[in-house]
Amino acid sequence: MSELEKDTLLQGDDDKVVEAIAADEKPAETQAPKPANAPVQEGEPNDFIVYTYKLTKDYGKMLALKGVSLNLTRGKIVGLLGPNGSGKTTLIKILSGLLTKTDGGVLVDGKEIGIETKAVISYLPERPYFSSWMRVEDCIKYFEDFYEDFSRETAEKMLLDLDIDKSKKLRTLSKGTKEKVQLVLVMSRKAKLYLLDEPIAGVDPAARDYILDTIISSYNKEATIVISTHLISDIEGVLDEYVFIKNGEIVEHGNAKEYVENNGQSLDEHFREVFKYVR
Amino acid sequence: MFAKLLKYDMKATKRIGIPMLIGVLAVIVLSVINSLFGAFISDVTYLELEELPKLFQESEGALLALTVACLLGTLASYLLNVICTALLSASVIAIIVINLVNFYKSLITDEGYLAFTLPVSQSEILSSKIINAIIWDLSFGALYLVGFLASQAPTFIRSTYVNMEYMQLLDPDFTFWDSLTMQFGLEGVNGFNILAVLLLFVAFYIAITIALQIFMFFTVFLGGVVAKKRKFLASIGFTAAGYGTYYIVELIIVGIILAVCIVFLFVADAEVITGLVAANLLLLSVNVILLISIIVLVGLSVLFYFLTKWLMTKKLNLP
Numbered sequence: 001m002s003e004l005e006k007d008t009l010l011q012g013d014d015d016k017v018v019e020a021i022a023a024d025e026k027p028a029e030t031q032a033p034k035p036a037n038a039p040v041q042e043g044e045p046n047d048f049i050v051y052t053y054k055l056t057k058d059y060g061k062m063l064a065l066k067g068v069s070l071n072l073t074r075g076k077i078v079g080l081l082g083p084n085g086s087g088k089t090t091l092i093k094i095l096s097g098l099l100t101k102t103d104g105g106v107l108v109d110g111k112e113i114g115i116e117t118k119a120v121i122s123y124l125p126e127r128p129y130f131s132s133w134m135r136v137e138d139c140i141k142y143f144e145d146f147y148e149d150f151s152r153e154t155a156e157k158m159l160l161d162l163d164i165d166k167s168k169k170l171r172t173l174s175k176g177t178k179e180k181v182q183l184v185l186v187m188s189r190k191a192k193l194y195l196l197d198e199p200i201a202g203v204d205p206a207a208r209d210y211i212l213d214t215i216i217s218s219y220n221k222e223a224t225i226v227i228s229t230h231l232i233s234d235i236e237g238v239l240d241e242y243v244f245i246k247n248g249e250i251v252e253h254g255n256a257k258e259y260v261e262n263n264g265q266s267l268d269e270h271f272r273e274v275f276k277y278v279r
Numbered sequence: 280m281f282a283k284l285l286k287y288d289m290k291a292t293k294r295i296g297i298p299m300l301i302g303v304l305a306v307i308v309l310s311v312i313n314s315l316f317g318a319f320i321s322d323v324t325y326l327e328l329e330e331l332p333k334l335f336q337e338s339e340g341a342l343l344a345l346t347v348a349c350l351l352g353t354l355a356s357y358l359l360n361v362i363c364t365a366l367l368s369a370s371v372i373a374i375i376v377i378n379l380v381n382f383y384k385s386l387i388t389d390e391g392y393l394a395f396t397l398p399v400s401q402s403e404i405l406s407s408k409i410i411n412a413i414i415w416d417l418s419f420g421a422l423y424l425v426g427f428l429a430s431q432a433p434t435f436i437r438s439t440y441v442n443m444e445y446m447q448l449l450d451p452d453f454t455f456w457d458s459l460t461m462q463f464g465l466e467g468v469n470g471f472n473i474l475a476v477l478l479l480f481v482a483f484y485i486a487i488t489i490a491l492q493i494f495m496f497f498t499v500f501l502g503g504v505v506a507k508k509r510k511f512l513a514s515i516g517f518t519a520a521g522y523g524t525y526y527i528v529e530l531i532i533v534g535i536i537l538a539v540c541i542v543f544l545f546v547a548d549a550e551v552i553t554g555l556v557a558a559n560l561l562l563l564s565v566n567v568i569l570l571i572s573i574i575v576l577v578g579l580s581v582l583f584y585f586l587t588k589w590l591m592t593k594k595l596n597l598p
Contacts, residue, residue: 146398
C-alpha cells in the first residue's frame with residue numbers, strides 16, 4: 001500500500017484505518033535508536049491508547065512535528081518532556097482534537113480523532129479556559145452536563161481538600177487557584193486518556209505534592225496519563241515512562257524506573273544532558 | 280448535546296443581553312411618553328384663541344408665556360426624540376459588537392480550548408452560537424418594532440382621526456378605517472399585495488439577521504487568519520465592510536427595480552395606468568425586491584457557513 005493511499009485512508013473510516021495500518025508493515029523506525037530500557041511497543045494499533053504513525057504537523061513553513069511514531073500502552077503515567085518549542089503542546093493538541101494533523105496517522109483508543117475520542121480524553125490546557133463570569137459551581141455543572149464519566153463527588157471532595165469555595169466566581173480567584181479548579185475537574189473524570197499540559201507549572205510548590213498525589217490516586221487505573229512539563233524533578237517519581245521530544249521528533253522513549261535503576265542517574269539529570277545547550 | 284451548548288451560550292450572553300433589553304425597553308417607554316408629550320404640545324399650538332382658557336384670552340403676558348412654553352416644549356420633545364433615536368441606534372451597534380465579542384472570546388481565545396475539546400461536532404458548536412445570537416437579535420428586533428409602533432401611534436391615530444373628521448364633512452359615512460387606508464394610500468389596493476409585503480418583510484428581517492450572524496462568525500475567523508495583531512478589531516472592520524458592501528449593492532438593485540417600475544408607469548398609456556394600478560405595481564415591485572433579497576441572503580448564509588467551516592479547518596487547524 002502506498003503512503004498516499006494510506007494517508008487518504010487516514011482521513012476516512014476508523015475501522016479501515018486500523019485494518020490498513022495493521023495489515024501494513026510495522027511503523028518504521030524514523031527516530032533515534034531507543035535505549036535498552038525502551039517499553040515493549042509491539043501490538044495492533046487497537047491495543048494502544050495512543051497510536052501515531054509518521055505524524056506530521058506544519059504551520060506554514062514551520063515544521064512542528066516531523067513524522068512522530070509514538071505508541072502508548074494503557075494504564076501508564078507518561079512524561080512528555082522537552083524544551084520550549086519542541087512540539088509537546090502540538091502533539092497534545094492533535095491528540096485532544098484541537099489541531100488537525102498535516103500528515104501521517106493518529107489513533108486514540110483505536111479511533112481517529114473525533115467526537116468519540118474527545119469523550120474519552122480528559123484534557124488540561126496550560127492556560128485557564130473557563131469564562132471569568134462562571135462560578136466554580138458553574139464549572140462543575142458544565143463538566144457534569146457534557147461528560148458522562150464526570151464524578152461530582154470526587155470533584156467536590158478535592159475542592160474541599162484544596163480549600164476552594166464552590167460559590168466563588170473565577171474572576172475572584174488567583175491564576176494558580178483557577179488552574180487547581182481545572183485540574184480537579186479534569187481529574188474527576190473517569191477518562192481513558194488524560195492529557196495534562198503543564199499541570200503544576202502555575203501552582204505553588206506546596207500544592208504540587210497534593211496535585212501529584214491527586215493525579216496518582218484519583219485517576220482511572222486502566223487509563224493513561226500524559227504529563228507535559230519542564231518540572232521534571234517534581235514529577236519523575238510518579239512516571240512509568242518518559243518521552244523526550246526535540247524539534248518535533250521523539251528522541252527517546254523509555255521506562256522511567258528502569259532508566260534510573262540501570263543508570264544511577266535521575267531523569268532530570270538525563271534530560272539536562274540530552275537537551276544541553278552548547279555555547 | 281446541542282441543547283446543552285445552547286443553554287450555556289444563553290447563560291453566557293444573558294448577563295449583558297437582559298440588562299440591555301431592559302435598557303432598550305426604558306428608552307422605548309421614554310420615547311412613547313415623549314411622543315404623547317409632542318402630540319399634546321402640537322394640539323395646544325394649533326388651538327384657536329377662543330379655544331384657550333380665559334386667562335390666556337385676557338392676558339397677553341400669559342399668552343406669551345404659553346407660546347414660549349410651547350416653543351420650548353417642542354424643542355425639548357425634538358431633542359429627546361433625537362437622543363432616543365441615537366440611543367436605540369447605538370444599541371443596534373452594541374448588539375453587533377457584543378455578539379462579535381462573544382464569538383471571538385469563546386472560539387478564538389483560551390475559552391476555545393473548552394469548546395473544541397467537548398465531545399460535540401464543529402457544526403453543533405457553530406449552530407448553537409449562531410442560534411443564540413439570532414434569538415437575541417430577534418428579541419431586540421421585536422422590541423424595536425413594538426417601540427416604533429408605540430411611539431408613532433399617538434401622532435398617527437390623531438392625524439387619522441383629524442382626516443376622518445375632515446372627510447366626514449364631504450361624506451358622512453366616511454369611517455375611521457376608511458381614513459386609515461387613505462392615510463396609507465391603500466384604498467382599493469390588492470389586499471394580497473399588502474399581506475405579502477408584511478409577511479415578506481418579517482421573513483426578510485429574519486433572513487438578514489441570520490445572514491449577518493453567520494457573516495460575523497466568518498469575519499471572526501477571517502480576522503484570526505488575516506490579522507497578525509488586533510484580530511478582534513480586524514473582525515469588526517471585516518463585518519462593517521461586508522455589511523456596508525451588501526447594503527450598497529442592495530440599495531443599487533432596489534434603485535434599479537424601482538426606476539424600471541417608474542419608467543414603465545411613465546411610458547405606459549396614461550389612461551390605462553390609474554393611481555390604483557400604480558400603487559399595486561409599486562407594492563408588487565417591493566414584494567419582488569424582498570423576495571429576491573431573501574433568496575440572496577439565504578444563498579449568502581449557506582456560502583459563509585461553509586466558508587467559515589473551511590477557514591476553521593484549513594486555516595486555523597481546528598478539526
